[in-house]
Each structure stands twice: as structure tokens, then as C-alpha cells.
Amino acid sequence: MKAINGTNRNLARFLIGKAIRLASLLAAISVISFLLVSRSPIDPTQAYIGADMMRVSPEQRAQIAEYWGLDKPPAERFIQWGSALLSGDMGTSMIYREPVADVIRERFLSSLALMITAWILSGLIGFIAGAVAGMKQNTWIDRLIKWYCYTLASTPAFWLGLVLVIVFSVWLGWFPVSLGVPAGVLAENVTIGDRIYHMILPALTLSVIGISNIALHTRQKLIDVLSSDYMLFARARGERGFGLFRRHGLRNIAIPAITLQFTAFSELFGGAVLAEQVFSYPGLGQATVEAGLRGDVPLLLGVVLFSAVFVFAGNAIADLIYRFVDPRMKERRSL
Structure with missing residues (x-):
């Protein structure tokens, strides 16, 4: 009690x-x-x-x-x-002639699907890539993953988006060039499949950029875990490969990876602004750019405050998870 x-x-x-x-x-x-x-x-x-x-x-x-x-x-x-x-009134947008809160709510719902998809993909792919690189340290697989991560870590999101548009939309014709729904189609006739089809390239742009940090951090954390005394003892008992990773390495690298993924909300939001501008995706990022270029002061200030709350919420969730999952934090609270 x-x-x-x-x-x-x-x-x-x-x-x-x-x-x-x-x-x-x-x-x-x-x-x-x-x-x-x-x-x-x-x-x-x-x-x-x-x-x-x-x-x-x-x-x-x-x-x-x-x-x-x-x-x-x-x-x-x-x-x-x-x-x-x-008093709860964020003002009226000069561009859209609507309350700022309504504009942010409508645009954020479009951006949310894009950001959640990219966030999940970057987290899963980054964690798997980092774990593989850590288990295969100093092999060609490890060098390939590190080269990939270092290259993408210095790649601007808008440049990668343009490359994807040129390759997959212009040259191959697999995906639409821009917009979040098919052009000329009434809103009631737009299906979920249409929205997903138009979201693939923007989500791919965000997820590919976000893989680097989580992969490199997971790789280094796993290398530190593999060099610890209890891992050496486990190897002496004959444990090898995936069984060794699952029993002794997975939890130790999963907690920091989850924490890092939640703290990446700021990078996710910033990348969404650039990706939405490249693909003309009707989300909050495009509304932010329009508000800045067209002097819509109420909307711009509303978006700034909302983005601050969004990023702060991600950091707070990361801290909360770490406090309840990491046994060392529980021990500190009990002292």
C-alpha cells in the first residue's frame, strides 16, 4: 500500500x-x-x-x-x-477565413496519418537495422548499415523527396506527383485506398530520414551490452545468435530505443513541413509555410504553440516510459 x-x-x-x-x-x-x-x-x-x-x-x-x-x-x-x-480563442486565420483552432485540427489530422506511418516505419526499421549491425559488428553488413545511416543523416528531407518524385512518379509513374487525394475527385468519392496511395511517397521520405538516429543508437547500445560481463558469461554457457540477443540483449536496447523514438517528435514535425511542401500534401506543415509567406499572423502563432505542445508531449511520454520501465529509475525513487 x-x-x-x-x-x-x-x-x-x-x-x-x-x-x-x-x-x-x-x-x-x-x-x-x-x-x-x-x-x-x-x-x-x-x-x-x-x-x-x-x-x-x-x-x-x-x-x-x-x-x-x-x-x-x-x-x-x-x-x-x-x-x-x-480564454480559448486562437483567433481567425487570414488565409482560410476560419478559426485557427479549426484549421489546425483539420490539417493536423491529415499530417497525423503521415507522421504516425513514418514514425512507426522508421522506429521498426531503425531498431532492426541497429540490432543487426550490433550483432554483426565489423562485418560488411555492419559497414553497409553504417554507411546508409551516415549518408541519410546528412540528407535534407526536401532533397530526398524530390529524388523520390523524379524516380517513382516521373520516370516510373508508380505514384502520383503530389496532393493528398486524386485531383478532380469529390471529397465524398475519395476512398481510404486513394489516401494511402497518395501518402506512400511522403511517408517513405520521412521514415527513411528518421531511420539513421535510432539505428546508430541501437547499434552502439547493443555493442555495449554484448561486451558486458553477464553477456560474456552467457556466451560461456553456450548461448549464441538470436537466442542470446532475445534473452539478454533485446530488453536492454529496447528501452533506450523507445525513449529516443518518442523524443524524435521535433524532427518528425520539422521533416513533415518539408515533405508536405515538396509533395503539396494538405497537412499542417503546408499550412505553416503558407501562413509564414502570406503573413497570416494568427495561424502562424497558433501553429507555433501547437507544435511546441506536440514536441513537449513526445518528450514527456518518453520520460514517463523511462521512469516506469527502467528498473534503475524505480530503485532511485525508492531510495
Whole structure:
């Protein structure tokens, strides 16, 4: 009973500490992001008008700025935006003419399927590749996997996406060049198969890039485990190959790999922004780029805050898993 109460208290302290850190992080990001946006060389009013700039009179321009609150000083606009944010209102997107929360929700659902697919594929393939490289240390298999990882670790996501488009879409014609659904098809006629078919190349781009970190980390961790005393003792008893890995190595390398995979949310989100732009995929990443280029301040600030929460959640889940799975963390809490 005491152990359960102690665990609950530790969990409560952990969650309260994370909540305080998240609140302070969002406050700092809000201030810094608003300062950067207010000093941007892009004029939101001019970006909002677009190509019709020559047909808009100065009076109409002033009315547009007044309607969106762009004629007020930055400090006043920040206070007004922050007050609305605290009440749950993230503002209205200047591009989509919809509430920012609705735009983020709709676009994130499209990005979520892409990111989850890439996240699972990169984690599984990276873990298997790292385990194989660790078990086959200093062989041609190990050198091949390391070469692959080091090459992709320095490869930009947008460049790899362009290469995949050229090879598989233009030359071979196996996959569509862009978009998340077939062009000219009504939304009610789009099937799940169509969405998956259009998602293959963007997901492949993200997953291939994300394999490197997890594979190299798993390889090094397994090498350290194989050189430990208890592994030498297991080999002395005659254990070899996959049985040795399954009984003594798998759990020791799985915990760090899972933790690292959850902390990769920031790289996943950043890669999704580039991949969606290359493939014109209608997700949150493409909305972020459009908001930045067209001066949509409310949407840009909303996406920044949402991405901060998304990345923070991944790191918090990784910490939570490590605390409950790693026996050494349990021993520290009991001291």
C-alpha cells in the first residue's frame, strides 16, 4: 500500500512539474514568436491583398488593417491576442477565413496519418537495422548499415523527396506527383485506398530520414551490452545468435530505443513541413509555410504553440516510459 501511495505521489509530482514547464515554455514561445512576427519584413496587409494590390485604394487598405487589428501597436495587439488565447480563442486565420483552432485540427489530422506511418516505419526499421549491425559488428553488413545511416543523416528531407518524385512518379509513374487525394475527385468519392496511395511517397521520405538516429543508437547500445560481463558469461554457457540477443540483449536496447523514438517528435514535425511542401500534401506543415509567406499572423502563432505542445508531449511520454520501465529509475525513487 505504501509503495502504491509513493508511486502515485511521484507520478503527481512528475505531472505537476511537466505542467509548470509546459506553461512557462508556452509563455516564452508566445512572447518570442510575436516579437519575431511583428518584425517580419512581410507586410500582413499587403500579403492579404495579394495580386489585387494595385486595385485597392489606400482607404480600403486602411479598413483591412483595421479589421484585422494590424493598425494597432504591437504591444496592444499582443495583449489582445494573449487575452483571447487565455480564454480559448486562437483567433481567425487570414488565409482560410476560419478559426485557427479549426484549421489546425483539420490539417493536423491529415499530417497525423503521415507522421504516425513514418514514425512507426522508421522506429521498426531503425531498431532492426541497429540490432543487426550490433550483432554483426565489423562485418560488411555492419559497414553497409553504417554507411546508409551516415549518408541519410546528412540528407535534407526536401532533397530526398524530390529524388523520390523524379524516380517513382516521373520516370516510373508508380505514384502520383503530389496532393493528398486524386485531383478532380469529390471529397465524398475519395476512398481510404486513394489516401494511402497518395501518402506512400511522403511517408517513405520521412521514415527513411528518421531511420539513421535510432539505428546508430541501437547499434552502439547493443555493442555495449554484448561486451558486458553477464553477456560474456552467457556466451560461456553456450548461448549464441538470436537466442542470446532475445534473452539478454533485446530488453536492454529496447528501452533506450523507445525513449529516443518518442523524443524524435521535433524532427518528425520539422521533416513533415518539408515533405508536405515538396509533395503539396494538405497537412499542417503546408499550412505553416503558407501562413509564414502570406503573413497570416494568427495561424502562424497558433501553429507555433501547437507544435511546441506536440514536441513537449513526445518528450514527456518518453520520460514517463523511462521512469516506469527502467528498473534503475524505480530503485532511485525508492531510495
